[in-house]
Amino acid sequence: MPDTASSITHHITFVPPNYTAYMNRLFISHTVGEGLVMTIENIMNRKSIRNYTGEPVHGAALEKLTAFINELNESAGIFGNKIRLQYIESNSDTGKLGTYGVIKGARSFFAAACKKNAYYYMEDVGYQFEKLVLFATGLGLATVILGGTFSRGSFSRAIGLKEDEILPLVSPVGYAGGKKSLLGRMIKSKSGDRKPWSELFFDGDLHTPLSESDEFAAVLEAVRRAPSAINAQPWRIVRDGGAGYHFYSAGKIEMNRADMGIALCHFEIAAAEKGFTGQFQVLEQNNVENAKYLISFVRG
Ligand SMILES: Cc1cc2nc3c(=O)[nH]c(=O)nc-3n(C[C@H](O)[C@H](O)[C@H](O)COP(=O)(O)O)c2cc1C
Numbered sequence: 001m002p003d004t005a006s007s008i009t010h011h012i013t014f015v016p017p018n019y020t021a022y023m024n025r026l027f028i029s030h031t032v033g034e035g036l037v038m039t040i041e042n043i044m045n046r047k048s049i050r051n052y053t054g055e056p057v058h059g060a061a062l063e064k065l066t067a068f069i070n071e072l073n074e075s076a077g078i079f080g081n082k083i084r085l086q087y088i089e090s091n092s093d094t095g096k097l098g099t100y101g102v103i104k105g106a107r108s109f110f111a112a113a114c115k116k117n118a119y120y121y122m123e124d125v126g127y128q129f130e131k132l133v134l135f136a137t138g139l140g141l142a143t144v145i146l147g148g149t150f151s152r153g154s155f156s157r158a159i160g161l162k163e164d165e166i167l168p169l170v171s172p173v174g175y176a177g178g179k180k181s182l183l184g185r186m187i188k189s190k191s192g193d194r195k196p197w198s199e200l201f202f203d204g205d206l207h208t209p210l211s212e213s214d215e216f217a218a219v220l221e222a223v224r225r226a227p228s229a230i231n232a233q234p235w236r237i238v239r240d241g242g243a244g245y246h247f248y249s250a251g252k253i254e255m256n257r258a259d260m261g262i263a264l265c266h267f268e269i270a271a272a273e274k275g276f277t278g279q280f281q282v283l284e285q286n287n288v289e290n291a292k293y294l295i296s297f298v299r300g
């Protein structure tokens with residue numbers, strides 16, 4: 001890949017603890033598109049739903065969902081972290097799985113647990129969880145990722161959270177219907193909005209907007225549609241000539257790291273569907289103004 005150092009202003013050098021060891025691990029890079037069953041159509045159809053009919057997932061949908069969860073639990077995220085995904089239904093054993101009044105009528109949920117203190121665990125949580133969300137969308141099921149408005153105590157008990165684990169995300173999963181809560185309506189009112197292309201995708205540096213007729217336009221549009229915490233859309237993507245695309249995060253909170261994993265998931269699904277091949281690799285790119293380098297898609 002050509003060096004883009006000359007076209008990108010470097011301010012801060014990104015050296016997390018044990019970075020060299022970490023980089024070495026990442027030389028086992030992730031080939032884009034292996035084993036994916038989700039589609040761009042799933043990405044475009046997904047939207048957050050906060051009102052449910054009260055029925056748990058049932059029938060063939062439940063069988064497919066649990067089989068897919070088992071499959072995901074055998075795999076790891078792009079950064080190598082295993083995420084423990086679990087399907088749960090609220091019942092007399094679990095008690096009420098609380099969502100602070102934001103979600104109405106949900107009986108069944110997914111939860112994502114992972115090891116504490118692992119490198120890039122939040123990115124991998126977002127990446128693996130979004131695969132599950134999109135798979136559920138493909139089955140006609142409604143979801144909404146929750147990183148804040150859920151009771152960690154009740155969900156932790158329901159999935160038997162272990163001492164060395166944390167529980168970053170859950171989502172109701174089920175059938176859309178019934179009344180929306182007031183809070184749910186307030187959150188929903190602006191959630192369909194997305195930043196314009198020119199604020200997200202760039203050519204060579206973070207100042208030059210990328211042409212909307214870029215050959216990866218459909219792939220980048222799939223990223224633009226991704227859900228994010230408080231709809232922050234922290235992803236910034238810089239095209240590096242014909243060599244690939246660098247992913248940066250303008251996120252300010254921990255939860256934005258999950259958003260970045262979700263963006264990578266969308267990029268991967270769309271790139272594979274459009275027939276592009278390549279790998280996600282961590283390169284020696286530095287952070288740029290207000291954006292932190294994460295990973296690159298290297299064509300090949
Ligand atoms: C990592 C993450 C955390 C989120 N946390 C919450 C939450 O705690 N409560 C909530 O109501 N919505 C939450 N959302 C949903 C976002 O508000 C929603 O995805 C965004 O507004 C875009 O709307 P859309 O999903 O309908 O496209 C979260 C989304 C993501 C990706």
